Amino acid sequence: MFLQLTLGGLSQGAIYALVALSLTVVYRSTTVVNFGHGDFVMAGAFISYVLVVIAGVAFLPAAVLAVLAMFVLGVLFSRGLIRRVRGGPHIGLALMCIAAGYVLRGIARMVWGREVLPMPRVFDIEPIFIGNLVITGDAVFIIGTVLVLLLTLFGLLAFTDLGKMVQAVYQSPRGARLIGLNVELFDDFSWGVGAALGAIGGILIAPVSLLHPDLGASFLIKGFAAMTLGGFGAPFGAVLGGLILGVAEQYAGAYIDTSLIEITAYLVIVLVLFLRPQGLFGRKAVVKV
Amino acid sequence: MKRLKTVLACAVLAASAVTAQAQSQDWETEGLSDDAITIGVMGPFSGNAASYSKALIGMMAYYDKINDEGGIYGRKLVAVQEDTACDSAKGIAAAKKLLSQDKVFMLQGNSCSGVALAMRPIIEDSGVPWIVAHAVSDSISDPLAKNIFHGVPTGSANGRAMAAFVLSKPDTKKVAIIEHSNDWAHSYSDPARAYLEEHGVTPTEELTMERGETDATAQVLRLRQDKPDFIIAALYEAETAIFLRDLKKYGLGDIPVMGTAGTDLENTMKRTGDFDTVKNYYVIHSYIDNLDGPKMKPWADMIHKYYPDEQLSTFSFVSIGSAEALVAALKAVGPDLTRSKLIDALNQVHDFDTGILSDPITWTPEDHQGVKGSAVAGFVDGKPTVLKAWGQPY
Numbered sequence: 001m002f003l004q005l006t007l008g009g010l011s012q013g014a015i016y017a018l019v020a021l022s023l024t025v026v027y028r029s030t031t032v033v034n035f036g037h038g039d040f041v042m043a044g045a046f047i048s049y050v051l052v053v054i055a056g057v058a059f060l061p062a063a064v065l066a067v068l069a070m071f072v073l074g075v076l077f078s079r080g081l082i083r084r085v086r087g088g089p090h091i092g093l094a095l096m097c098i099a100a101g102y103v104l105r106g107i108a109r110m111v112w113g114r115e116v117l118p119m120p121r122v123f124d125i126e127p128i129f130i131g132n133l134v135i136t137g138d139a140v141f142i143i144g145t146v147l148v149l150l151l152t153l154f155g156l157l158a159f160t161d162l163g164k165m166v167q168a169v170y171q172s173p174r175g176a177r178l179i180g181l182n183v184e185l186f187d188d189f190s191w192g193v194g195a196a197l198g199a200i201g202g203i204l205i206a207p208v209s210l211l212h213p214d215l216g217a218s219f220l221i222k223g224f225a226a227m228t229l230g231g232f233g234a235p236f237g238a239v240l241g242g243l244i245l246g247v248a249e250q251y252a253g254a255y256i257d258t259s260l261i262e263i264t265a266y267l268v269i270v271l272v273l274f275l276r277p278q279g280l281f282g283r284k285a286v287v288k289v
Numbered sequence: 290m291k292r293l294k295t296v297l298a299c300a301v302l303a304a305s306a307v308t309a310q311a312q313s314q315d316w317e318t319e320g321l322s323d324d325a326i327t328i329g330v331m332g333p334f335s336g337n338a339a340s341y342s343k344a345l346i347g348m349m350a351y352y353d354k355i356n357d358e359g360g361i362y363g364r365k366l367v368a369v370q371e372d373t374a375c376d377s378a379k380g381i382a383a384a385k386k387l388l389s390q391d392k393v394f395m396l397q398g399n400s401c402s403g404v405a406l407a408m409r410p411i412i413e414d415s416g417v418p419w420i421v422a423h424a425v426s427d428s429i430s431d432p433l434a435k436n437i438f439h440g441v442p443t444g445s446a447n448g449r450a451m452a453a454f455v456l457s458k459p460d461t462k463k464v465a466i467i468e469h470s471n472d473w474a475h476s477y478s479d480p481a482r483a484y485l486e487e488h489g490v491t492p493t494e495e496l497t498m499e500r501g502e503t504d505a506t507a508q509v510l511r512l513r514q515d516k517p518d519f520i521i522a523a524l525y526e527a528e529t530a531i532f533l534r535d536l537k538k539y540g541l542g543d544i545p546v547m548g549t550a551g552t553d554l555e556n557t558m559k560r561t562g563d564f565d566t567v568k569n570y571y572v573i574h575s576y577i578d579n580l581d582g583p584k585m586k587p588w589a590d591m592i593h594k595y596y597p598d599e600q601l602s603t604f605s606f607v608s609i610g611s612a613e614a615l616v617a618a619l620k621a622v623g624p625d626l627t628r629s630k631l632i633d634a635l636n637q638v639h640d641f642d643t644g645i646l647s648d649p650i651t652w653t654p655e656d657h658q659g660v661k662g663s664a665v666a667g668f669v670d671g672k673p674t675v676l677k678a679w680g681q682p683y
Contacts, residue, residue, distance in 0.1 A: 001510050004539075008506030116527040118560045127538055132513075134539050209503035210527045210560055218501040253507030259470060261507060262499035 003133050005250040011139040013226075013246020014146035015201050019219050020226035020238035021150070022197035028170045028233050029190035032082070032093045036101025037198055037223065038216025043104045044070045044199020045206040045215060046112075049119055059122050063203045067196045074195025078188040101216070108213035119206040138208050145204060149197075150239060157235065170233070225265035228272050231282020240280065316416075317627035320394030326361070326619070326626070328352070329387030329396040330368045331408070332423075333375035341375065341400035341604055344423040346596055347588070348397065348608035353595040355616055362624040366616075369393050373404050380404035381411060388415050395419065395631065397440075397615060398608070402426035402473075413437060418631050420615055422608035425550075426476060430657045436628075438635050438652050440611020442550075442660040444476030446648075447573045450663040451477060451547050452484035454571065455519045457678035458545065465494035465515055467508055467532065468523035477523040477549045493517055498528050505535040513539055520546045529570075530560035537566045545569040547665075553603050554666055554673045564671065571676075574666035576606060577647050577683060579673050588645055610643035614650045614659070617641060647675070647683065 019041060026034050034040070047069050051062035077100055085092045121138070128135040157163035165186070168176040173183045201219065209215070226245050230237025245268060253261040260267075272279055320327040332345040352366040360366065369391050371383035380399070387393050388411070396412065396419040399405045405424040412419050413434040421429050421439045425447065430439035442450070455464055464485055468474040482492060494515040496508045509532075512520065524532060529552050536542055542565065548557075550573040558567045578584035580603060588606055592599055599605070618634035619626065638659070641650040647664035664683050665676045675683040 001514065004510055005507065008504065012504050012506075116530070116560060118530070118562055121562065127540075129540070136538055205503055210530055212527060214501070218503075250507045254510055257497070258467075258508050258511070259497040259499075261497075261502065 001132070001254065005254050006247055007133070007135065007139055009247030009250035010243060011142050011246070012249065013243035014143050015205050015219070015242075016222040016226045016245050017239040017242025018146055018149070018197055018201040018204070019223035020230065020242045021153075021235055022194045022201070023223050023227050024230075024233060024235050024238040025197065026190050026194035027227075028235070029166065030082075030187050032090075032097070033224075034097045034194065035094050035220070036097040036099070036104070037194070038218075038220030039101035039104040040070060040074070040195045040198040040216070041202040041219050042108065042211075042213065042216035043073070043202070044195075045119070045202030045211055046108055046213075047199070048203045048206060049117060049211055052120060053117075059120070063200075066203055067199050070199035071192040071196040075188045075192040077195070078191035082187075082191065083184065105213050105216070112211075112213060117211040119211055121207045142204050142208070145200075149200065154235070222265050225268045227279075228269050229279055231279030233283075234279065234281035237279055237281030317629060318394075319392050319628075321626060322364070324360075324364055325367045326364045326395075327367045327369055327391065327393040329371060329384075329391065329393035330398040331371050331373050331380065331383045331387065331396065331404075332398050332400050333404075334370065334372040335374050339374075340602065341423065343599070343602055343604040344400055344606075344608040345370075345398050346599055347592050347605045348422055348612045350592045350595040351609050351612040351616075354591055361616065361619045362626075364626075373399065373401065375401040375404060377404050377407035380408050384408040384411050388412070388417060393417070394628065397612065398422045399424050400604075402429065405429045409434070409437065416628070418628055418635065420611050420635075422611045423604070426472075427658070433655065433657055435654075436632055437657060438611075439658045440614060440650060440660070441607055441646075442573075442575055442648065442663045443658050445480035446658070446661050447550055447663050448477040448480030449484045450573060450665070451521055451549070452481040452488075453662075454665045454676070454678060455481075455521060455545075455547050456485070456488055456490065457681075458519060459679070461518045462490070463493045463515065463517045464490055464519050464521060465496065465512055465517035466492045466521045466523070467496040467498055467512075468521075469500055469525065469528070470497050471500075473551070474523035474549075478521065481521055481523075492521075498524060498532060500525060500528065502528060503531060505532045506539075508532070509535045509539045509541060512536070512544070513541060517544060520544055522546050522548050524548070524552075526552050526556065526560065529557055533557070533561050533566050533570060542566065543569060545571060548572040550575065550663070554668065564668075568668050568671075571665050571667035573663045574675055575646055575648075575660075575663050576675065577645060577664070578675055579666070580606075582675075585645070606645055610646040610650060611659070613643045613645075614638050614641050614652075 023034060023037055044066050047066035048062050051057040051065055052059055081096055085096055122141055165181055169183055169186045177183050226241035227238050230241030249261045249264045252264050330345055332342040333339055334342045349368050352368055356365045371387055373380035373383050395417055400423040402424040405421060406428055409429060416436050419437050423441060425444045427443045427445050430437050455461060466478055468478045494511060498505055498508055529548055552572055554572060557570060561567055588609060589601055592605055618638055621634045622630045635652050636654045638650055638652045646660060648660050648662040650659040652659045666673055667676055677683050
């Protein structure tokens with residue numbers, strides 16, 4: 001049972017990690033927490049649904065198109081809406097994100113109502129039984145995809161000039177501006193990447209779960225919890241936080257009580273903020289006077 | 290002088306009594322004319338839960354059928370619709386409007402239990418007869434209100450029917466329950482649990498799966514250790530599909546699962562994507578036949594006669610049975626109709642076979658929850674089949 005729970009937890013946790021990472025990408029470059037991000041996850045899943053089920057496009061090209069569409073949406077959201085309220089109070093930015101999320105959810109509700117939609121399975125293969133351990137195609141696909149994606153992303157951040165530029169903008173937008181970086185463009189790009197990564201999370205979970213307009217809400221909370229656990233602004237921490245949260249949910253549900261599964265994320269948020277507010281890999285906020 | 294005062298006082302009292310009697314007589318026949326009986330029909334005709342209003346469309350189609358046949362003693366059944374949008378505040382406003390402004394003779398309808406519960410105090414105070422035609426919460430009609438009659442199986446009737454079906458499978462000893470932690474799920478699971486206990490069966494595993502959960506691994510692994518003979522699942526549509534998928538994924542697809550009336554076989558199969566996942570899934574089914582079966586066809590034709598564009602669903606038929614009972618009671622009263630007489634006649638409805646609901650309607654002065662059971666639908670030889678008990682077609 002332990003191994004099975006760990007595998008199931010890692011599979012779920014990989015999605016949380018992706019959502020947390022996409023929130024972190026935006027937060028690192030803009031210091032904005034996207035409270036509407038769950039609906040970006042949902043929108044990505046619905047775009048792929050439309051392409052696969054209605055337009056008859058194969059899953060892989062449909063997924064690529066959906067991710068591109070969400071990237072463009074993220075960039076447009078940043079240029080068209082966020083930039084205009086950037087100088088104002090932070091609450092304005094938060095409300096703008098929530099409003100955008102609700103607009104996306106409203107559109108989905110208008111089209112599909114409260115209908116629960118099935119997405120065809122990507123790897124509809126028979127599970128492999130090794131003793132009591134069941135390895136499903138879904139789990140392999142989700143963990144494998146997220147692993148490749150994370151390695152690519154962290155490789156880009158660690159070993160390329162692009163990564164250095166991202167770090168420069170995160171550490172000091174003003175300094176980055178002084179050395180000639182177009183910070184506004186970086187912001188737009190971050191919103192685009194954040195939306196695209198969130199969309200990948202939605203696309204991966206859609207065949208395993210079912211689609212409905214409120215799908216994103218729970219992923220937003222899980223993403224926040226993972227982000228809090230890993231440390232705000234720490235990409236590696238967000239990923240690790242997501243994986244730990246996924247596994248913790250399974251252990252809590254199986255070994256203590258299944259009603260704990262749903263509240264594990266909230267417990268994590270409370271405990272981390274109480275015991276180690278900077279999370280596992282975040283930096284302690286220091287105010288110099 | 291003293292005598293004069295006494296006489297005057299008596300005259301005033303007599304006049305008041307006459308006025309009160311006249312007012313009472315007016316109240317008794319309010320909303321009634323020589324050619325019409327006005328019936329307030331409340332329901333979610335708009336909003337997210339608008340699909341539930343199909344129940345009221347079916348019911349109004351039945352009114353139309355009765356009207357085409359000449360009505361009841363020359364009176365047509367005239368529906369006055371009010372939209373609740375499945376929202377308690379709007380529901381209360383709708384009930385007040387129907388009672389105070391439209392002054393309908395009686396009420397029939399309402400699909401959302403929360404809204405019906407919010408309306409209950411106003412309607413109970415008014416004394417106007419109300420037949421609850423779709424909402425299932427027991428609290429709408431229990432404790433008893435003399436003017437409120439429940440015309441569909443309540444949550445407890447369904448919950449007990451679920452447990453009865455589970456125990457009708459030979460050698461069922463170990464039963465597990467998985468449910469949401471909300472009132473809706475408890476309205477099924479609590480009576481089911483009580484029924485099991487009455488029959489000496491204590492659930493061996495009680496699990497929670499919350500709304501929005503996208504994975505049931507932990508729950509299924511606990512079930513794998515427990516090895517139940519039957520699982521009762523009080524879960525909404527999406528979670529039911531996820532649970533059944535995970536059950537099959539971890540090799541437990543052969544354990545039968547009993548679901549609520551909130552899901553149906555056809556749509557659950559659509560959501561899970563294959564027959565193998567739902568082959569052992571059973572659901573509460575309030576009708577005598579499959580929705581596309583020959584016994585339901587006349588009702589489907591009736592709805593389409595009056596509402597040609599109506600898309601039929603499982604909700605479309607649920608309120609017709611109580612409309613039939615109403616018509617029977619109105620006929621029993623005779624042409625000299627009053628609200629009190631109608632309430633008395635409804636209390637006399639006994640073992641009324643609707644020809645559509647799987648169980649008869651019985652109302653007594655002590656018990657207004659009229660439908661005490663439900664059939665079950667499951668796949669037999671790959672086809673959705675209505676069952677009385679395990680292996681017994683209806």
